[in-house]
Amino acid sequence: MFCADRLKVARYRKKLSGKQLAEAAGLTEVTVSKIENGHQPDDATVEKLIYALGYPRAFFFMDKPEVLEPLAVSFRSLKKMKAAERNASLAAGSNGIGLYQWIDERFKLPTPDLIDLSKEHDRPEVAARLLRQHWGIGDRPVGNILKLFESKGIRVLSLSENTQNVDAYSFWHADHPYVFLNQMKTAERSNFDAAHELGHLVLHFHAQAETAPEDDAERQANQFASAFLMPEDDLKNSIGQVYSSSQIIKAKVRWKVSAMALAMRLNQAGMLSDWNYRSIVIDLGQRGYRTGEPLGVERETSTLLAKVFAALWSKGITKSDIASDLNLPWQEVESLVFGLTGPAQTPPLKGNLKLVT
Template structure:
């Protein structure tokens, strides 16, 4: 097999190293690293040094060419705040995520994507949210488990490997499969909103997130979509009235599993709180710790697909170490992709169930 320069670049990006830094750590010259990334076949000792410096198995660099994600095809929520190294590391994690799901889908029958192209509704994100709810047949009721719903509709959900507030979530289409990466550092409520935000990107900016609309417009559209999707106007108005205090917001937010601030903003958007009350409640919520967290929170959701897949693999004697070996990845990369998403479920999983590939 030929040494893959693209795989070397991917591993370097995952470790957030520049070519010069990798050369220094591996005891090689800048020229040697550059040549290896650009098609020159390095000798075994050079590969050993590179693999050791990156903590990647040597065999990773001799596997088939990886899937390379282009920045323009990925919806990054905080692109302006991101450093190039953060962006490249996240893109490389996306490539590893595709590889992981390729491994899983070769062994299990996964749900097919059931999203619709709503790009014509970019200027009417609340309409888009209602249309998608209608397409999925869920009406205006609150969504019990957001991630399970998404996965049942073919969205491949993974944990964001970056423990970084500048990279909080992103999504993209790869072929006919939508992918969503979520940062697990946030509260469960804010992660739910991030997930709905990324769903907005997937349907509003179908297959071309960054090119469909200017970044600020795309983010605003996805935010408005998320708010309307999670908190449908009809349900909010039938459930709440005469909102005038922070305690009412805190009591009500659990119905939609959103943050107190997100619910307050939705109520203001729907004209259900006055501007004066809006400002007053924001101040009160801030004093109570709801600007940066959720003192009274909901349980974090996990992935039904990953939970069921790993449970079945464990039953067959296949561990995460085995998966990492098959993919040529370090175990920490696999762990990062499924962090807090593949916990053992304490109740019977919802349909659709996974079927093994014969």
């Protein structure tokens, strides 16, 4: 039976409206609408939709996909986001769940180890400290944040949309936390986005986004991210008196954050006066740090996915084979791991992640 929800997923991934899909497929807008509402199309119509969307025929005849609702996802900047961008991101989430279900059947992945800190949503810094204590990392720099996330059962995937309106998003599904990161951002921005989404996962547990106003939730997640990445005690032990942007540019490498983020954190911690903060922000902007990170850190990649693909490659299984199993275009699988797996087809890595046979 043709699955209407899968047609929506494919259409959303292509960022097409119902009218645009109808035009591309040589169908009427009414026909597309009827199909998406459950009307079964004939073979000729199915072929037209397949041609227009570029998805394998079998994809549309699989069981209903995991459909993500906007309120279940911690989107940033919902006010700025276009409907097509939101829907494309939600559809990527649906495909990402499918990919991890495929991986789950073949590998034993780390169990989620997050705690519900929703009672601390109005005290984000306290929540950040409690999670650090739970994970036993004290006040030291996180180091590789993606490696830490994956060791705690957070499933990280790529959001390869080339847009400034979708930084990252997160959600819970079947008791598994997911984080999607936009790989078009600087490495420092991506690290902060990851910590921001971690804040949503623990502060707004199971993405109960409808219970908190968007602005409040975003502010709380930002404060959590800042405190989680840059603990106040570590700042005070590592940085003396701050009087120049050059100090901040040099120091930011310790926490792998942007110069602007470190300046703001120092100001919030009372280590940088309001006057000095404003002067330093102006200087950083003139040096190009408002829109980029001229002296940036290396982008982190996924340790878990690298091991998964290396183990599969050692058995002759490629991303194309995975895409075939999932009945997805190869490009869809590639976009989910874009920028996360390092060089393609790397040798097997050492570690305890094993293929389940």
